[in-house]
Amino acid sequence: MTIEYDFHEQVVLVTGAGGALGSATVEAFLDAGATVAAADVIAPDDDAHMxxxxxxxxxxxVVDFTDEGAVESVIETVLETHGRLDALIAVAGTWRGGDPVEATDIGTFELLFDVNVRTAFLATKHALPHLQESEGSIVTVASRSSLEGGDGDALYRASKAAVRLLTESIAAENEGVVRANAIMPSVIDTPANREAIPDADHESWVDPDEIADVIQFLASDAAAPTSGAAVPVYGES
Incomplete structure (x- = not known):
């Protein structure tokens, strides 16, 4: 069953827009009629930009969402260009793991909390005043692994738990004005992940387009009663 959403006359900002999930999300909102501001630290002409x-x-x-001045500037540009902001989709993030806590370099901590938490915080901080005006919505990307501890990727799990709790707190602070929800994927079915984990059951992974559909739902009026949720999008993986 195909469900169609109508985002005509709405302006959506997507961070991490050059990656697999970010690009699928941008395309889904464009297909639904939205005007989309697609932001990424990678330039569109880079081979890695999808x-x-x-x-x-x-x-x-091209924006580094760990840089507060750059974040404030790009959101001002979006407002000057389009006159409003109706949704923020904070996709920017990364994964690192493989070592136990005692063997993990401080640089890994700094990278994960900068790219996963700091980007979500700065994007929401500077988008919120405009989303409050439009009574808009926020969707962030947490992780299934944020729900429990595990072996070898403690800092990734902790950073994604921080994203989830940040989102729940934004929902509580903006009750009745701005809705904020997180999604929780597991391993997403991307070419890079298939190459990195060739022996996994790829059929159990969820396609980025399917996750983008859930993001659209959470940003739409169909999800009007839903705020402060952490929504599973990991299928059977």
Whole structure:
């Protein structure tokens, strides 16, 4: 069953827009009629950038979302260009793991909390005043692994738990004004993940397009009663 959403006359900011999930999310909102500001630390002409930028309703922005000044500037640019902001989809993030806590370098801690938590915090901090005006919505990306401890990726799990709790707190602080929800994927079915884990059951992984559909739902009026939720999007994985 195909469900269609209508985001005409709405402006959506997507961070991490050049990656597999970010690009799928941008394309889903464009297909639904939204005007999309797609932001990523990677430039659109970089080989690693996966987004098709051929749309008159799409603007692309090269932004380091760990830099507060840059975040404030790009959101001001979006407002100056489009006049409003209706949704923030904070996809930017990364994974590192493989070592127990005592063998983990401080650089791994700094990277994970910068890219996963700091980016979500700064994006929401500077988007919120405008989302409060439009009574808009926020969707962040936590992780299934944020729900429990595990072996070898403690800092990743902790950083994604922080994203989930940040989102729940934003929902509580903005009750009745801005809805904020997190999604919790597990391993996403991307070419990079298939290459990294060749012997896994790839059929159990969830496609980025399917996750983008859930993100659209959470940003839409269909999810009006839903805020402060952590929504599983890990299928059978």
């Amino acid at each position: 987004l098709d930028t051929d749309s008159t309703r799409l603007s692309t922005h």
